[in-house]
Amino acid sequence: xxxxxxxxxxxxxxxxxxxxxxxxxxxxxxxxxxxxxxxxxxxxxxxxxxxxxxxxxxxxxxxxxxxxxxxxxxxxxxxxxxxxxxxxxxxxxxxxxxxxxxxxxxxxxxxxxxxxxxxxxxxxxxxxxxxxxxxxxxxxxxxxxxxxxxxxxxxxxxxxxxxxxxxxxxxxxxxxxxxxxxxxxxxxxxxxxxxxxxxxxxxxxxxxxxxxxxxxxxx
Amino acid sequence: xxxxxxxxxxxxxxxxxxxxxxxxxxxxxxxxxxxxxxxxxxxxxxxxxxxxxxxxxxxxxxxxxxxxxxxxxxxxxxxxxxxxxxxxxxxxxxxxxxxxxxxxxxxxxxxxxxxxxxxxxxxxxxxxxxxxxxxxxxxxxxxxxxxxxxxxxxxxxxxxxxxxxxxxxxxxxxxxxxxxxxxxxxxxxxxxxxxxxxxxxxxxxxxxxxxxxxxxxxxxxxxxxxxxxxxxxxxxxxxxxxxxxxxxxxxxxxxxxxxxxxxxxxxxxxxxxxxxxxxxxxxxxxxxxxxxxxxxxxxxxxxxxxxxxxxxxxxxxxxxxxxxxxxxxxxxxxxxxxxxxxxxxxxxxxxxxxxxxxxxxxxxxxxxxxxxxxxxxxxxxxxxxxxxxxxxxxxxxxxxxxxxxxxxxxxxxxxxxxxxxxxxxxxxxxxxxxxxxxxxxxxxx
Numbered sequence: 071x072x073x074x075x076x077x078x079x080x081x082x083x084x085x086x087x088x089x090x091x092x093x094x095x096x097x098x099x100x101x102x103x104x105x106x107x108x109x110x111x112x113x114x115x116x117x118x119x120x121x122x123x124x125x126x127x128x129x130x131x132x133x134x135x136x137x138x139x140x141x142x143x144x145x146x147x148x149x150x151x152x153x154x155x156x157x158x159x160x161x162x163x164x165x166x167x168x169x170x171x172x173x174x175x176x177x178x179x180x181x182x183x184x185x186x187x188x189x190x191x192x193x194x195x196x197x198x199x200x201x202x203x204x205x206x207x208x209x210x211x212x213x214x215x216x217x218x219x220x221x222x223x224x225x226x227x228x229x230x231x232x233x234x235x236x237x238x239x240x241x242x243x244x245x246x247x248x249x250x251x252x253x254x255x256x257x258x259x260x261x262x263x264x265x266x267x268x269x270x271x272x273x274x275x276x277x278x279x280x281x282x283x284x285x286x287x288x289x
Numbered sequence: 290x291x292x293x294x295x296x297x298x299x300x301x302x303x304x305x306x307x308x309x310x311x312x313x314x315x316x317x318x319x320x321x322x323x324x325x326x327x328x329x330x331x332x333x334x335x336x337x338x339x340x341x342x343x344x345x346x347x348x349x350x351x352x353x354x355x356x357x358x359x360x361x362x363x364x365x366x367x368x369x370x371x372x373x374x375x376x377x378x379x380x381x382x383x384x385x386x387x388x389x390x391x392x393x394x395x396x397x398x399x400x401x402x403x404x405x406x407x408x409x410x411x412x413x414x415x416x417x418x419x420x421x422x423x424x425x426x427x428x429x430x431x432x433x434x435x436x437x438x439x440x441x442x443x444x445x446x447x448x449x450x451x452x453x454x455x456x457x458x459x460x461x462x463x464x465x466x467x468x469x470x471x472x473x474x475x476x477x478x479x480x481x482x483x484x485x486x487x488x489x490x491x492x493x494x495x496x497x498x499x500x501x502x503x504x505x506x507x508x509x510x511x512x513x514x515x516x517x518x519x520x521x522x523x524x525x526x527x528x529x530x531x532x533x534x535x536x537x538x539x540x541x542x543x544x545x546x547x548x549x550x551x552x553x554x555x556x557x558x559x560x561x562x563x564x565x566x567x568x569x570x571x572x573x574x575x576x577x578x579x580x581x582x583x584x585x586x587x588x589x590x591x592x593x594x595x596x597x598x599x600x601x602x603x604x605x606x607x608x609x610x611x612x613x614x615x616x617x618x619x620x621x622x623x624x625x626x627x628x629x630x631x632x633x634x635x636x637x638x639x640x641x642x643x644x645x646x647x648x649x650x651x652x653x654x655x656x657x658x659x660x661x662x663x664x665x666x667x668x669x670x671x672x673x674x675x676x677x678x679x680x681x682x683x684x685x686x687x688x689x690x691x692x693x694x695x696x697x698x699x700x701x702x703x704x705x706x707x708x709x710x711x712x713x714x715x716x717x718x719x720x721x722x723x724x725x726x727x728x729x730x731x732x733x734x
Contacts, residue, residue, distance in 0.1 A: 101332050108331030114581050128410060135651060136408040139349055207354070208345035210361030211370050216343050268340040269411050275333075276412025283572065283582075285626020286650045288407050 071241055078248045086252035093259030094267055101268070117278045124277020125270060127289040134289035143201070150194030153187040154223065158251070160184070181234075188231045195224035215262065222257050225250035303667050305434030306389050313385035313429060321428040322381030330421055337413045338377065341366065347415060350408035352654050353398055356677035363675075365405040365415040368394050372422045392431045395422035396532070397668045398675065401659035402619040407650060416659075420534065427534030435665025439529040442492070444538055447522035447545050449492030449529055458520050460495040464503045468510075471731060475510045477502075480553065481517035487555040488518050489546065491527035491563045491699060501561060504726040508594075511731055512602040516559070523549030526560050528569035532660025536577055543574030550585050557586040559593045562720045564620035564698035565658055572624060589621050591697050594725055595630040598637045605638060606730040611717075612641040613724075614691035616705060617652040618698035631721075635695060638724050645686035653679050655696070657704025672704060673711045680712035687714060697721045 105112050127133045137144040158164055162178040169175040179187070198220055202208050229247035232238055257263055280288035326334070348354045348364035361367045372391040376383060383391075401416040409415070426432060432440075442451045452460075458479065465477040478484065488509065494501050509516045518524060523545040530538035547570075550558050560566060567589050575583045588596075597603040615635050621627045628649040635642050647653065656676035661668065683694065683705075694709070694716040696702055702718060709716050 101336060104332040104335060109333060111576065111581070112332070124412065128412075134407075134410075136346055136349060136410075140346065143346075205345065207348040207359060207361040207364045207367065208343070210364070211343045211345060211366045213343070262339060262342055265340045265342050265411065268336050272336050272340050272411045272413060276406055276414065280407075284624050286623050286628075288412060 071245070074245055075241075075248075078245055078252065082249070082252055086255045090255040090258055093256070094264075097259045097264060098267055101271070112275060115278050115282060116274065117282045120278045120281025121274030122277075123281055124288055125273050128273055136289075143197075146194050146197045149190050150198075153191040153194070154227075157184055157187045157191065158226070185231070185234065188227050188234075191227045192224060192231065195220055195227075219257070219261050219263050222250075222254050222261070222263065226254055303433050303665075305432050305437050306392060309429065309431035310385045310389045313388060313431070315382060315384070318383060318385065318388055318429060319381035322376050322383070322425055324428065325421060325425045326377065326381070329424070333414070333417065334421060337418060338373070340411050341369075341413055342411075344410070347405040347409045347413070350405040352400075352404075352656060352678050353675040356675050356679075363398060365399075365409075368399060369415060369418050373418055376422075376425070388426060388429055388431050391422050392426040392433070395419040395426065396433060396436075396659075397661055397664050397671050399659060400619070400654050400656055400661050401532075402654040403623055404619070404651070404654060407623075423532070423534035424536065425534070432533050433664035433668070435667075436529055436533055436660050436663040439492075439663055440533050440535055440538060443525075443528070443530055443542055447542060448525035449527045450496040452492060452495050452525075454520075454522065457495055457524065460499055461502065461518060461520075464499050464506060468503045468506045471507050472510050475506060477506050478517045479520045481515075482552075483554045484515050484517035485556045486514060486516040486559045487550045487553055487557075488516055488559050488561075489524055489526040489550075489566075490561045491566050492525045493527075493699065494561065501720070501722065504722050505561060507726055507731070508597070508603070508722065508729070511729060512597050514602075517553060517555065519549045519553060521549060526558075526566040526570055527563065528566060528574060529660060529663055531569050531573050532565070532663065539569070539574050540577045543570060543578055546570065547575075547578070547584050555585070557588055558583075559588045560590060562590040562697040562699065562722055564618040564624075565660075565700055568620040568624055589625060589627060589697075590722065591621060591627045591631045591634060594634045594721055598634060603725070604730045605728050607728060609639040609693075609724050609728050610641070611639075611693050612643055612690045613639045613693040613695050613719075614643050614645050614686045615648070616645065616655065616694060616696040616701055617649055618696060618701045619652075619654055619658060621698065622652065623650045631697060634721055634725075638721070638728050641690075643686055643689050643691040645682055645691075647682075653682050655679065655698075655701040655704035656708070658698075658700040662700055662703055669707065673707055676704075676708055677712075679705070680708050680714060683708070683714050683716065684712075687716065692717065694718045695721060695724065 131144055131148050132138050160177065160179045161184050162181060165175050165178050202212050202216060226247060229243050229250050233240060233243040233247045258266055276288050280286050343366065345364060345366060347366050351363060351365050353363040354360065357363045362371065372394055399419045401419060403414065403416045405415045406412055439449045442449055446452060461477050461479065465475065468475045488505060490502060526546055528539055528542055530542060570587050571583055613635060615631060617628055656672045656679060661672055694705060696705060696718065697720060702720065705718055709718060
């Protein structure tokens with residue numbers, strides 16, 4: 071068990087971060103090169119002002135008409151994404167690992183708060199799953215990969231939650247937690263979790279087209 | 290569920306699709322799809338397909354989806370699934386029947402209105418994706434017959450309606466004659482080099498709505514403007530090629546149009562109340578020719594009327610009394626930001642303006658645009674049944690007292706006429722120009 075722990079904590083962590091960072095850079099560069107090679111005109115329409123206008127509108131809860139039409143989903147989506155990103159970054163035990171390895175540390179969430187946020191993320195995954203199954207227009211466009219990425223996103227939180235509360239086999243869950251976190255990191259650039267990378271660009275482009283050319287709102 | 294919903298809807302055979310499909314082989318299809326998906330498209334297609342999280346949130350935007358009781362096959366992403374995703378997944382190895390269905394979905398079940406782009410959290414442009422599908426179908430020669438016929442006319446005559454050069458000139462002179470009943474000294478100046486304005490219209494105006502040219506001539510003359518119309522091909526600003534996927538023809542059309550304005554050395558092109566033509570000259574066609582924005586200023590009728598009223602070049606004698614409502618056309622409001630100016634004009638001309646809801650960028654489409662009405666009679670009921678929500682929206686504003694429906698777009702006009710008639714809504718439908726012509730101060734004739 072110790073060897074396994076050393077492996078996921080050491081080489082595999084390096085690999086996961088390597089794939090995440092390297093893969094993300096590769097995907098973004100590839101996309102920008104494609105723009106450069108085939109759709110250079112896009113640059114000429116991009117506007118910082120309208121890109122940010124659009125991004126900020128879509129980052130503000132209920133700022134878009136569609137968010138107001140789907141109130142529950144809006145609350146769940148914002149809570150889910152905030153929890154998904156902030157919890158792992160601001161978790162005390164994660165920051166301790168950074169400190170142990172690199173001497174870096176930063177402000178952390180109280181454990182109780184992190185625990186609640188974890189539950190919110192897990193519940194959010196459950197909501198998305200039910201929505202996918204129950205809502206016909208969502209189910210119609212659902213493929214196996216949609217369930218897979220949902221599972222990839224849920225796994226680190228489920229295992230982390232169980233490990234923190236030391237339910238079931240703590241050691242195994244702890245290792246599974248690290249492993250599932252690494253799977254998620256590595257999966258971001260190469261699955262549709264990559265919307266994390268691309269969304270600012272698609273949003274910025276549509277924002278620029280609507281603001282600069284169409285003189286209309288895109289929210 | 291995999292079968293397209295359009296199959297049971299359009300029982301009338303469309304020769305353009307049937308014959309096009311009969312000439313296809315799997316090899317041809319694969320080649321055309323790959324030409325477009327790997328050759329002609331780039332980062333946008335890739336980013337849109339890979340960013341889409343399959344959340345279905347675009348559905349709420351689509352009038353077809355809402356009108357078909359939320360049938361998922363009609364949601365924007367549902368249409369992408371049935372067309373582009375399949376083509377990508379199978380790397381172009383799809384059947385001729387699939388291509389026909391893809392054509393029906395992209396060309397008769399989507400108006401390219403881009404409302405869904407405002408409902409997608411990522412701003413994915415499904416209209417663009419539908420245009421990619423249309424492009425593939427065009428390369429494969431599978432196009433609804435009626436719209437292909439208009440494209441043929443574009444190709445031969447540089448106008449949409451098989452109007453010959455002499456017929457065009459005749460029509461203008463005839464309207465000049467007629468309009469002299471209003472203003473004895475009225476002119477429709479042809480080929481006046483160095484005029485400030487070139488006035489351009491769509492093919493159907495000389496073909497069967499010549500009174501619109503009459504009205505425009507009266508407005509120009511009353512306002513005392515320095516204007517002209519070309520006597521050569523290039524007068525038509527419309528563009529069905531943009532909707533069939535024939536980008537090369539679209540480029541030819543726009544080039545002739547812009548070059549005609551250049552030849553006449555005018556300062557700007559003022560265009561009649563047409564939405565799709567605005568999209569073609571302001572957004573799509575100019576880009577195909579390499580112009581970031583149009584090479585010569587394009588002024589849509591709404592903007593033009595706004596300016597004339599605001600500066601006092603036209604004065605309102607007596608406001609239009611009947612209560613009016615306004616349908617915002619996608620191409621000039623969501624596509625050109627003219628919502629406020631349209632309201633200024635309506636309020637300047639009419640006593641009583643009642644908003645319909647939703648409105649402005651969020652208005653519900655007419656279901657005629659994007660070339661759908663031009664796909665012809667076989668799809669009339671597809672349009673009408675596919676836009677029940679428009680009827681509901683119109684009934685609601687009628688209940689608030691509106692009796693006249695204004696829409697400054699030809700396609701909206703025709704599409705709304707059909708909806709108005711089929712659902713017995715009882716609106717009188719007008720262009721802004723109809724009312725403007727009626728209410729302005731004219732010199733005593």
